[in-house]
Amino acid sequence: MKKKIILLLISVLFLIISCGGSKKSNETGELEGEIVFWHSFTQGPRNEFMKQAAEEFMKKNPKVKIKIETFAWPEFYTKWTTGLQAGQVPDVSTALPNHVVELLQADALVPIDDVIDHIGKDRFYAAPLTEGELNGKHYSIPLYSHAQVMWYRKDLLQAAGLEVPKTWAELFEAAKKLNNPPQVYGLSVPMGLGDMMATRFLNFYVRSAGETLITKDGKANLTSKAAIDGINYWVNMYKAVSPKGSVNFKVLDQATLYYQGKTAFDFNSGFQIGGVKQNSPDLLDKIAAAPIPKINATDPEQGIETSNIPVIVWKNSKHPEIAKAFVESLYEKEKYIKFLHSVPGGMLPALKDISNDPAYLDNPIIKQFQDTITVINNAVDKGTAIGMESGPKPEAGIITSQGVIEKMFQEIILKNVPVEEAAKKAEKELNDLFAAAK
Known part of the structure; x- marks a missing residue:
């Protein structure tokens, strides 16, 4: 009996040494590794914003490297459908709601409820969150909204x-x-x-x-x-x-x-x-x-038609902790407002409190087009993605692609x-x- 106990203690000690002895980034609190970020902001201020956001994140996390690749929306659909079969997909990306539905069917995403909760779930509008929800978990996080x-x-x-x-x-x-x-x-x-x-x-x-x-x-x-x-x-x-x-x-x-x-x-x-x-x-x-x-x-x-443009983290990612941390960084107040102001009136906040924030409203274009933005906001509140009027459907991705x-x-x-x-x-x-x- 004593021999069995000694062997058990040796086994436990070996497990502690083998797991605790190696220095991993998630144990030290320091992020380390390379991730690939796909987005469809192919030009202009939004493209520049994403470059700067990645650079700032890497500066704060010197052992992290973010590789950015950009694709127009139609090209993006082809890229991920073929990439999924070949195992060549990013760690994190923007998407369209219909893409998210198809990706959930393919079991290609990881839940990001932890990111949503860190930002504050009650800060988000409810409808955009449901577009990426499956079995009570959220697989996408809305970055901004707009409506036709x-x-x-x-x-x-x-x-x-x-x-x-x-x-x-x-x-x-x-x-x-x-x-x-x-x-x-x-x-x-x-x-x-x-x-x-x-x-x-x-x-x-x-x-x-x-x-x-x-x-x-x-x-x-x-x-x-x-x-x-x-x-x-x-x-x-x-x-x-x-x-x-x-x-x-x-x-x-x-x-x-x-x-x-x-x-x-x-x-x-x-x-x-x-x-x-x-x-x-x-x-x-x-x-x-x-x-x-x-x-x-x-x-x-x-x-x-309302479009809520989300960000997603891919299941194939070797560093989901880095991908999630980068996503969360995009919602830091000053940074997020800067992103929205890169296309004022075009990208409406996904966070309710930002919609009424003086810093967000203090923009000459937003002030000039206040009545028009109200029209768009009203449309955002009523519409859905094409084909998703009765909830997320894979058919919606087919009819639009x-x-x-x-x-x-x-x-x-x-x-x-x-x-x-x-x-x-x-x-x-x-x-x-x-x-x-x-």
């Missing part, structure tokens, strides 16, 4: 004696009256493959009618009356007032036209403000935003395929993709 609204040129409307459109019919008529190509187009209708812009525009119309592109039971909805009406609306708008090249436009092509003052109306978030300021500063006091139009002016308000709706519009425009025929074909293709993903 209708942008217009105040000066053009005033010169034509027009009111701000409140319905789709009013928008169609106003766009036709303001259409004066090539100086100004009434509205550009983007349909480019490799992006989700046509899906976004169709979603505006369908959501305003009280329907969704993905039903509660996870089926595609392209053949209902609201969906067919929406497809016809955008086809007719394209033919009436849009530059013909917009059939191939992606998000940057679309936005640049408005930035340059070449479209009277557009749909976008508060990022329009920074784009106009950079490209056509003389037009800055001539732009404003209004809610997404309705079918009828008396229709109830519908949540349209596979270009099925964009291809449908191109077949209607370029090949004269009848709307109902093209819609039926696209709906079946989406439902087949949905079924294959299960």
